[in-house]
Ligand SMILES: Nc1ncnc2c1ncn2[C@@H]1O[C@H](COP(=O)(O)OP(=O)(O)OP(=O)(O)O)[C@@H](O)[C@H]1O
Ligand SMILES: Nc1ncnc2c1ncn2[C@@H]1O[C@H](COP(=O)(O)OP(=O)(O)OP(=O)(O)O)[C@@H](O)[C@H]1O
Ligand SMILES: [Mg+2]
C-alpha cells in the first residue's frame with residue numbers, strides 16, 4: 001500500500017550569512033507497508049525519523065527517491081489530487097496541546113476534517129462527532145469542552161479521534177504517546193490496537209521507546225544516521241541484531257527501583 | 269547572628285500553601301491547591317502525576333509565569349528565604365535568569381526563532397556576565413552541547429531552531445539552562461522526547477551539575493525510571509493537589525495512595541515484553557539444559 005523506495009533527503013543549508021553544502025539527513029530508505037500493518041520506526045534523537053514521517057505525510061518533498069501510496073506517486077501529483085489523497089493519510093504528533101486550536105471546542109476539532117472533506121448536515125456531523133468521541137473512550141458531552149479542560153491523555157484521544165474521522169488507510173504517529181504518563185500510554189496503545197483491528201488501518205509508529213514499539217508493531221525498523229540498519233519482526237530478532245546502534249538502544253536502561261541506581265558519583 | 273541561623277534553617281526553595289485559580293466565564297476554578305514543597309541545595313525533588321494533574325502549572329506558579337489576567341496565584345514561594353510572590357515582573361525576570369534555570373515542557377517556545385543557537389547562548393551568557401567575550405561564550409556553549417551528547421556542536425551553533433529535531437532542541441535547551449550554573453533548576457519533563465541513550469546522557473549531566481555546583485533540581489517527570497534514578501524525594505500530584513510526598517524509597521516500597529500504586533503497576537506489567545521474552549528464552553534454555561543433564 002505504501003511503498004517507499006530509495007528515498008534520500010538533505011535539507012538545504014541556506015542560511016543568510018553562509019553557504020554550506022546541504023546536510024544529508026536520510027540515505028537510501030526503502031520499505032513497504034501493507035494494509036492493516038503496524039510498522040515501528042525506532043532510532044536515537046536526530047536520526048531523521050520525523051523527516052521520514054513528514055515525507056510520508058506528503059509534507060516534505062524528498063531530494064531523491066519515490067514514495068507511492070496505493071500505487072500513486074505522492075509527489076508527482078498536482079495539488080488538487082494530493083488534497084484528495086491526503087484524507088487517506090493522517091497524523092498524530094507528540095505535543096497534544098499545540099496540535100489543537102485552544103479556542104475550538106473538542107467537537108469542532110474532531111469535526112474539522114469532516115467539514116473539509118465531507119458535506120454533512122449539522123445534525124449528521126454532530127452524530128459522527130459523538131460517535132468518534134465514544135470510540136476513543138470519551139463522552140458525547142465532551143464535544144463542547146475546550147482543550148484546556150482536558151488532561152494530556154484525553155486530549156491525545158481527541159487528536160486520535162480527529163485522525164480517524166475520515167477512516168484513513170494510514171496514520172503516522174510521531175512520538176504520539178511519549179508525553180503521557182505510563183497509565184495513559186498503556187491505555188492509548190490499547191486503544192490504537194483496537195482501532196486498527198476494527199478498521200484495518202495501518203500505522204507508522206515513530207517512537208524512541210523500544211517497549212512501546214514492540215507492544216504494538218508487527219515489524220520494526222531501526223534507523224541510525226539516516227539509514228535503516230535493522231529490520232526485525234520480533235523482539236528476539238531485534239535483540240539479536242549485531243548492529244551497534246541497535247545494541248546501544250537495547251542496552252540503555254533506567255533503573256526500576258532507586259536501589260538499582262546507576263552510580264555516577266565518581267564521574268567528573 | 270540570628271541571620272546566620274535563619275539562612276541555615278531555610279531550604280533553598282519552599283512553597284507554602286501555593287494555589288492557583290483560573291477565572292472562567294462560569295466563575296473561579298481551582299487548578300492548584302495546597303502545594304507545600306521543600307527543596308534543599310544539592311537535592312532533587314521529583315514530581316510525578318498523570319497528564320493534567322498540575323505539574324507544569326506548579327512550575328509556572330513558582331516561576332511567576334502564569335497568564336496574568338486568567339490566573340490568580342495565592343500562597344508563598346520562597347527562594348533562599350526571599351519571598352518571590354512580592355517581586356515585580358522585572359525582579360522576577362532577573363531571578364529567573366540568574367538564580368533559577370528553567371527547562372520548560374515545550375522546547376520550541378524556549379527559543380527565539382530568528383536567532384541561531386550560538387547567538388542565543390551568547391546573549392544568555394553575556395546578560396549575566398558582561399565581561400565574557402563572544403568567543404569565550406561560544407566556547408562554553410560548545411562544551412555544554414558536547415556534554416549533552418549532541419554531535420557537531422560547532423555546526424549546531426550556526427543553525428536555527430526550526431532546523432533541529434525535537435530531541436535536539438530539548439537537549440540544547442537543557443545545555444542553555446545549565447550553562448549559568450543556577451542555584452535552582454526547574455526541569456519540566458526534560459527527557460520526554462528522548463531515546464534512552466540520550467536520556468542517560470542528559471540525566472548524567474544534571475547529576476554532575478547537582479554534585480559540582482550544589483544545584484537543587486525540581487524534576488517533573490511521568491517516567492518512574494527517571495525518578496528512581498534521580499530523585500531524593502518525590503511528590504505525587506493528582507487533580508491539582510499533592511496526594512503523597514516522601515522519600516523516593518518510601519514511594520517505591522510503600523506507596524500510600526492508590527494512584528501511586530497504579531503508576532507503579534502500569535510500569536511493571538505493560539512494559540516489559542523484552543524481558544518476558546528473555547526470561548522465556550532462559551527458561552527454555554534451562555529446561556533443555558536440564559534434559560541434557562538427565
Ligand atoms: N527544517 C530543517 N532544516 C534543516 N535541517 C533540519 C530540518 N528539520 C530537521 N533537520 C535536521 O534533520 C535531522 C533529522 O531530524 P528529525 O527531526 O528527522 O530527527 P528525529 O529522528 O525525528 O529526531 P528526534 O527523535 O529528536 O525527534 C537533524 O539533524 C535535524 O537537524
Ligand atoms: N488556561 C487554562 N484554563 C483552564 N484550565 C487550564 C488552563 N491551563 C491549564 N489548565 C488546566 O490545569 C490542569 C493542569 O495542567 P498542567 O499543564 O499543569 O498539567 P501537567 O501535570 O503538567 O500535565 P502533562 O503531564 O500533560 O504535562 C489541566 O487539567 C489543564 O486543563
Ligand atoms: Mg522527531
Ligand SMILES: [Mg+2]
Nearest residue numbers: 323324325373
Ligand atoms: Mg506538563
